[in-house]
Amino acid sequence: MSKTCLVVEDSRVIRRVTCTIMDGFGFKCIEAEHGQEAVEACEKEMPTVILLDWNMPVMSGIEFLRKLRSMPKGDTPKVIFCTTENDFSHIQEGMAAGANEYIMKPFDSDIIKSKLQLLGLIENT
Amino acid sequence: MKKEDFDLFADMVKKRSGLVLTSEKAYLLESRLMPVARKLGLKDLEELAASLRNKRDEKIMETITEAMTTNETFFFRDQKPFDQFRQVVLPHMLKVRANKKSLRIWSAASSTGQEAYSLAMILSEEAHKMPGWHTEIIGTDISHEVVEKAKAGLYNQFEVQRGLPVTMLVKYFQQKEDRWQISDKIRGMVQYRTMNLLEDWGPIGLFDIIFCRNVLIYFDQPTKSKILERQSQVLAPDGALFLGGAESVLGICDKFKSVESQRGIYIPTVCPADMWKAA
Numbered sequence: 001m002s003k004t005c006l007v008v009e010d011s012r013v014i015r016r017v018t019c020t021i022m023d024g025f026g027f028k029c030i031e032a033e034h035g036q037e038a039v040e041a042c043e044k045e046m047p048t049v050i051l052l053d054w055n056m057p058v059m060s061g062i063e064f065l066r067k068l069r070s071m072p073k074g075d076t077p078k079v080i081f082c083t084t085e086n087d088f089s090h091i092q093e094g095m096a097a098g099a100n101e102y103i104m105k106p107f108d109s110d111i112i113k114s115k116l117q118l119l120g121l122i123e124n125t
Numbered sequence: 126m127k128k129e130d131f132d133l134f135a136d137m138v139k140k141r142s143g144l145v146l147t148s149e150k151a152y153l154l155e156s157r158l159m160p161v162a163r164k165l166g167l168k169d170l171e172e173l174a175a176s177l178r179n180k181r182d183e184k185i186m187e188t189i190t191e192a193m194t195t196n197e198t199f200f201f202r203d204q205k206p207f208d209q210f211r212q213v214v215l216p217h218m219l220k221v222r223a224n225k226k227s228l229r230i231w232s233a234a235s236s237t238g239q240e241a242y243s244l245a246m247i248l249s250e251e252a253h254k255m256p257g258w259h260t261e262i263i264g265t266d267i268s269h270e271v272v273e274k275a276k277a278g279l280y281n282q283f284e285v286q287r288g289l290p291v292t293m294l295v296k297y298f299q300q301k302e303d304r305w306q307i308s309d310k311i312r313g314m315v316q317y318r319t320m321n322l323l324e325d326w327g328p329i330g331l332f333d334i335i336f337c338r339n340v341l342i343y344f345d346q347p348t349k350s351k352i353l354e355r356q357s358q359v360l361a362p363d364g365a366l367f368l369g370g371a372e373s374v375l376g377i378c379d380k381f382k383s384v385e386s387q388r389g390i391y392i393p394t395v396c397p398a399d400m401w402k403a404a
């Protein structure tokens with residue numbers, strides 16, 4: 001079964017860039033513009049990993065994450081916050097809500113790779 | 126660049142640090158030494174070479190050598206050696222040092238400190254298994270600049286994200302504006318100092334574990350042999366040496382042997398291998 005990645009991010013440009021990077025690591029990407037769309041995507045099928053922005057219209061990243069973790073099978077996806085909300089308190093809040101990792105923007109593909117390795121989602125080469 | 130200028134720089138760097146610069150590395154030399162030349166108010170590398178021929182200024186030679194070092198490193202680099210440290214070597218040490226309750230670790234070529242601090246974080250995580258133990262971590266590097274940075278323990282956003290799990294970031298770092306500083310507790314566990322692996326090491330003592338990763342790769346065979354030979358003299362007979370992924374002792378130094386099914390770990394030849402199987 002192929003590994004899937006849900007990219008939840010309101011900026012189209014960042015979504016595209018992130019998908020290209022994840023593509024390169026062998027993930028099939030699904031895109032969502034905000035938390036509500038992400039919930040719908042997860043109801044259809046839980047992805048392997050979710051890259052999640054914080055600030056989005058309709059439903060924020062943290063709201064989505066809390067909702068996800070209460071859904072049936074909602075504990076299966078690894079969630080990586082990917083956000084400009086880079087202060088200590090946001091990181092702690094994100095982790096407390098059930099995130100598995102945290103990436104501070106701006107990021108590069110090396111950082112994404114490193115975090116995917118830490119979560120055991122790709123081989124450590 | 127003129128060949129005689131390249132040779133002048135390359136010979137000097139080799140003599141002082143062991144770093145081998147072959148002629149394909151001319152571009153690297155140019156890009157790293159141009160800023161040095163400019164800082165000295167010189168136009169180009171030809172002028173820098175000329176000034177060196179004229180006077181072998183110690184400070185300038187040191188700056189050139191340091192500029193040619195590759196300092197890339199990150200927290201928990203390659204992950205595996207740090208897992209091995211925690212799961213194999215540390216339990217072994219807890220057993221064989223149960224009476225002495227002391228552990229000395231050397232991060233040889235520590236660069237900006239991530240390797241030594243990673244080890245300190247692991248020791249801190251495992252501290253509950255080591256009540257009353259005395260642990261010491263020493264980080265050394267030829268470059269003054271990286272040693273200062275290691276001592277400060279301040280890292281930018283990119284540096285704290287490569288290799289470091291965010292749980293460790295939250296636990297062991299404080300945010301300082303746009304940078305992150307390692308906690309005083311972890312910082313206090315490591316001592317950094319400048320030291321050239323080629324020169325006299327002074328009264329450095331005996332170590333239980335040596336991390337010498339991603340530095341021998343820059344040296345020629347005789348230099349590698351010499352350093353490994355000397356490291357075998359400062360490593361306890363039941364201790365362990367960690368080399369980088371592209372480094373080995375094979376055909377270079379017979380004072381060490383590899384450990385079965387533990388890639389990257391080397392132990393003194395005199396140590397019975399079953400000592401490790403039991404661990």
Ligand SMILES: C[S@@+](CC[C@H](N)C(=O)[O-])C[C@H]1O[C@@H](n2cnc3c(N)ncnc32)[C@H](O)[C@@H]1O
Pocket residue numbers: 141142143144194195196197198199202233234235236237240265266267268271320321322323337338339340369
């Ligand atoms: C690539 S870094 C390795 C850092 C770390 N051990 C790791 O594996 O990530 C290599 C370091 O070796 C240092 N170095 C080079 N020649 C040296 C010498 N002769 N003595 C001590 N350190 C040296 C450089 O300054 C540099 O910081």
